[in-house]
Amino acid sequence: MDIARHIALIDELCFRPFPAGLGHHLVVLSGSHGLRGGGEPAERAVAVDQYEKERDAVDALLAERWGESEILSLLTVLLRTERAGEIPEPWAELSARARVAYLWEVAGTGRWVALAVADRDAADEVRLLAAVTREAPP
Structure with missing residues (x-):
């Protein structure tokens, strides 16, 4: 875990x-190895927990700088926009891959993180x- 990086x-x-042609960057900060194809459920649960802790550590530092984060339900975004039409990127990919x-x-950048x-x-x-991204969440 390299939070500073x-x-x-x-x-x-x-x-x-x-x-x-794109109005966003989408990067992998950290990733598991060997869980493609499902892996063992216990190993997957440990990896999810590890990355949630890493996310929370980054969140804490960014909150000091930008204020408390808003938690966005990506499942809700997926359901809402399925009825309304196409989901703009990067929200479509995030909605397909993550839950929140x-x-x-x-402020001052016109960008969302x-x-x-x-x-x-x-x-x-x-x-x-x-x-x-420049694109506000749907």
């Missing part, structure tokens, strides 16, 4: 230009994700 990368993404996101609107533990797909690795 995670914070530095998030800081950089708040000011780095977006790739051509910790969210800040970063989201942290999420991607654990919805039991056939994939568990990951701690960070998204930085």
Whole structure:
């Protein structure tokens, strides 16, 4: 767990230009190895717990800087936008991979930052994700 490295990368993404044609960055801060294909349920649970603790440590430091995070239910986003139409990125990918996101609107940048533990797909690795986007959450 390298919280300082995670914070530095998030800081950089708040000011780095977006790739051509995209209005967001989506990065893996940390990820498991060997859980693709399901793995043992106990191992997966340990990995999820580890990345949730890592997310919470990053959240605590960012909260000192930007205020308390808003917790966004990505499952609700997925359900709401299924009825209303297409989900904008990076929210579509986050909704498909994670259950909740910790969210800040970063003053003076026009950007949103989201942290999420991607654990919805039991056939994939568990990951701690960070998204930085111009697109407000749906």
